[in-house]
Amino acid sequence: MKTLQEIIDESRKIVFFGGAGVSTESGIPDFRSEDGLYRQKYTVSSETMLSHDWFFSHTEEFFKFYRDKMLPLWAQPNAAHRKLAELEQKGKLLAVVTQNIDGLHQKAGSKRVYELHGTVHKNTCLKCGKRYSAEDIAAAEGVPHCACGGLIKPDVVLYGESLDGDTIEGAVRAIAAADTLIVAGTSLTVYPAAGFVSYFRGKSLVLINRDPTPLDSQCDLVLHGKVGEILSGINV
Ligand code: APR
Numbered sequence: 001m002k003t004l005q006e007i008i009d010e011s012r013k014i015v016f017f018g019g020a021g022v023s024t025e026s027g028i029p030d031f032r033s034e035d036g037l038y039r040q041k042y043t044v045s046s047e048t049m050l051s052h053d054w055f056f057s058h059t060e061e062f063f064k065f066y067r068d069k070m071l072p073l074w075a076q077p078n079a080a081h082r083k084l085a086e087l088e089q090k091g092k093l094l095a096v097v098t099q100n101i102d103g104l105h106q107k108a109g110s111k112r113v114y115e116l117h118g119t120v121h122k123n124t125c126l127k128c129g130k131r132y133s134a135e136d137i138a139a140a141e142g143v144p145h146c147a148c149g150g151l152i153k154p155d156v157v158l159y160g161e162s163l164d165g166d167t168i169e170g171a172v173r174a175i176a177a178a179d180t181l182i183v184a185g186t187s188l189t190v191y192p193a194a195g196f197v198s199y200f201r202g203k204s205l206v207l208i209n210r211d212p213t214p215l216d217s218q219c220d221l222v223l224h225g226k227v228g229e230i231l232s233g234i235n236v
Helices: 001-012 052-057 059-068 079-089 132-139 164-179 193-199 227-232
Strands: 014-018 094-099 113-115 118-124 152-155 180-184 206-208 222-224
Touching: 001 094, 001 152, 001 206, 001 222, 014 118, 014 164, 052 059, 079 094, 079 227, 094 164, 113 164, 118 132, 152 222, 206 227
Parallel strands: 014 094, 014 180, 094 113, 180 206, 206 222
Antiparallel strands: 118 152
């Protein structure tokens, strides 16, 4: 922790790269831990149910699973989200790059957030382009349709879909400009997201993760623990 505090004290351009492990302390299960979403028994794998093809071929089942597991609108930011917003407000953090779609970083006050896998808070009619909120989707019965009759699709990156170009560019620029990159709460197993870390050219590469990751050996500092707890001990 002392080393982490020293690194943060001397950093002016921190970028935070996070995954589902950043939101578990808000009560949202991650994907690949023991109690993760992908460990729960379903007739069809979660990766299948969260795929582009399944969305169009089994739309009713998609929305049942999606409402059930991907719309934790009750969740509140935890200490990790709050500390990152504070670091940005104090001019020490350039951006948050997240694989999460829960919007908790913005809810905590973070301004520059690159959501590599989109967000549940943006939903678009495929026919007329009208925008709907996550609350609209949660409240709708069955398959949500627009007033124009079109199908409404959540703006989240489903398996088989590509990431948004502008988001990629912004995230890569931020990581390439950072003096410190903090990677946290991610198993670094899903590409292209996991590959973004390779754009880092700065001084300190820090990993905060409960379980080991493929990146551990390349880091200047590795902390195995809860990211919310660890960051709450940092003075900005
Ligand atoms: N503090 C620190 N690390 C944690 C915490 C915590 N409180 N809780 C969980 N972790 C760690 C776990 O040890 C695990 O290594 O976070 C990691 C979560 O890994 P995954 O469940 O694989 O989540 P993530 O890496 O975000 O998955 C990437 O997979 O299905 C896709 O689109 C989905 O964005 C997701 C992507």
